Amino acid sequence: MTYKNPEKIKEMFNSIANRYDFINGIISFGTHRYGKKQAIKDLPVLAHDAEILDLCTGTGDLAFFLKNSGHVTGLDFSKNMLALASKKVPEVRFVEGDCTHLPFEDETFNLVTMGFGLRNIENSDLALDEIGRVLKPEGLFLHLDFSKTNLAGDFVFDRIVPFLVRIFYNNTVPYNYLVKSKQEYFNPQELVEKFQSHGLKYVTQKYYSFGMMCATVMKRQTTR
Numbered sequence: 001m002t003y004k005n006p007e008k009i010k011e012m013f014n015s016i017a018n019r020y021d022f023i024n025g026i027i028s029f030g031t032h033r034y035g036k037k038q039a040i041k042d043l044p045v046l047a048h049d050a051e052i053l054d055l056c057t058g059t060g061d062l063a064f065f066l067k068n069s070g071h072v073t074g075l076d077f078s079k080n081m082l083a084l085a086s087k088k089v090p091e092v093r094f095v096e097g098d099c100t101h102l103p104f105e106d107e108t109f110n111l112v113t114m115g116f117g118l119r120n121i122e123n124s125d126l127a128l129d130e131i132g133r134v135l136k137p138e139g140l141f142l143h144l145d146f147s148k149t150n151l152a153g154d155f156v157f158d159r160i161v162p163f164l165v166r167i168f169y170n171n172t173v174p175y176n177y178l179v180k181s182k183q184e185y186f187n188p189q190e191l192v193e194k195f196q197s198h199g200l201k202y203v204t205q206k207y208y209s210f211g212m213m214c215a216t217v218m219k220r221q222t223t224r
């Protein structure tokens with residue numbers, strides 16, 4: 001059993017849900033929402049009736065910034081995170097589900113987004129196959145996460161986050177998990193290669209929040 005056991009991950013997010021937004025604000029010095037907002041703003045404009053899926057939606061931050069870009073569905077396997085998302089963005093449809101078995105038809109979405117999610121998924125290949133399956137041909141995939149190679153990000157994570165998380169979570173488990181999952185995650189170039197190996201085509205890669213976040217945009221090929 002790996003430390004990314006899905007049941008344990010679900011349990012952890014259910015248990016920290018009520019403090020999740022607050023702690024994110026503290027450990028990113030309020031910049032995480034700005035980075036998320038900008039990453040969404042920089043996406044190509046979609047048709048008004050575009051179908052959009054926000055995976056690992058959590059408390060609905062990306063869904064909030066997407067809400068006027070089309071019909072948005074948010075998916076997550078943590079009930080408690082979803083309960084907060086529904087309050088934050090009532091106009092969005094939220095679905096409880098697992099990214100490795102998406103409850104949607106093939107070629108349903110014009111855009112799939114995933115913020116700080118793939119890093120938590122034990123079988124990320126399965127999730128990426130599912131993303132390719134539910135994207136329409138030429139549909140876009142936005143992946144947003146910490147930028148592993150960034151010095152500012154490493155400083156915040158190695159020096160400041162441990163201190164703050166110990167105070168606010170009163171428990172080192174989420175911190176240990178966060179650091180480990182970040183350290184072991186792909187760097188931006190590796191991410192592109194990983195996505196390409198799932199049939200996605202490179203579009204752009206940009207950095208936000210003083211380089212602490214990296215947004216990678218890929219496109220589904222016309223044929224798979």
Ligand SMILES: C[S@@+](CC[C@H](N)C(=O)[O-])C[C@H]1O[C@@H](n2cnc3c(N)ncnc32)[C@H](O)[C@@H]1O
Binds near residue numbers: 009010059077098
């Ligand atoms: C770090 S949070 C990110 C939340 C949000 N996207 C954000 O940017 O703030 C990761 C979320 O992924 C969800 N998650 C992890 N593995 C999942 C899976 N296999 N299927 C669905 N949701 C998953 C967790 O429940 C959690 O809400």
